[in-house]
Amino acid sequence: MPSDSSTGRPVGRGAKVRTAVHAATLAELVDKGYAALTVENIAQRAGVHKTTVYRRWKDRESLLTDALAEHMATDIPVPDTGALETDLRALARSIVQAFNSPAGQAILAAMFTGAAHLPEIAAARRHVFDDRLARAQPVVTRAVERGQLPEGTDPAELLKTLAAPIYLRLLITAEPVDEATADQTVRVTLAAARAGALRPVRDDPPVGE
């Protein structure tokens, strides 16, 4: 297979190296944290030479960003249980579980604390979130088709309403997040969605006091 010249990313044999280096990056991050992350240690852990890493990534920042983006693009499965409430509960619990694992804690700390000052990391946060949002939208559109939610319910708005209280706890209040946190945001999101509060405002009568 040819390499993909538009991204510079290797394919075939190169893909194996890439996977190994990504895995080593995350493992080093979990074990030692962002501040202690070095290309040398990552290369050693991946069983490749340092120059092999530098041929593909210009520095530890771009390597970290790439590894995080790939990891987070796949770490939360999109449920399809046939019912909205169980889908949303599975989704919210997946988010909570992802951030409670040792890897999740290390990733959270790197993305929002240790490496938060890197523009690449800010871009990765947006990108990862947007990507998850796009992949989860069928949960909402299926529910609208099944008549479980009002016509016109905005999938992105609903999913942001679902995720927001979890991130508030993770990033600001530092409260623990657990299944109860997940289930509570499902209750709030469902109540708001069923009341029509997650449709675009122009389609909605004013909310009375």
Next chain:
Amino acid sequence: MPSDSSTGRPVGRGAKVRTAVHAATLAELVDKGYAALTVENIAQRAGVHKTTVYRRWKDRESLLTDALAEHMATDIPVPDTGALETDLRALARSIVQAFNSPAGQAILAAMFTGAAHLPEIAAARRHVFDDRLARAQPVVTRAVERGQLPEGTDPAELLKTLAAPIYLRLLITAEPVDEATADQTVRVTLAAARAGALRPVRDDPPVGE
């Protein structure tokens, strides 16, 4: 007046110095950002000697934390309009406005990006948020007393539901936040609260599909 030995904070004449140094810290932060913040520049701007600053704060980190905590403890007024919806709207719009000002942008960048790695800053984020939450709770308890919300509505949970989507946009999706963002989170929060989804879960029948 004696100095307060429990906090080491000066009072009287010292309070004026403290106010001037805090103001200079925020002004330097707004003009130059966290990375370029120095005690020397802050002292010069405040019109005091550098040693005066170091007598009160051990380093720029503790000075910044202190200045931010004081600024944010007072920068969002708690509304009392007589009606829940207008109170919540005023509250949500105040949060949005605070973060859209040049000072708010600089503070946000320092607290969540430039200085996010400092443990003092993480503690300040929690403290500032908890303090605002405590001060705003009467908005909810008054509404319950007026019969505008179900008995048992949890004030902290309601206010976190209100704030969470704003912070999600500020910290993750990097979408603009504006009056429409504020008004949308009010709609969602009100709909959820009126449906009883913001009461402790043990008091509530299961949410049906």
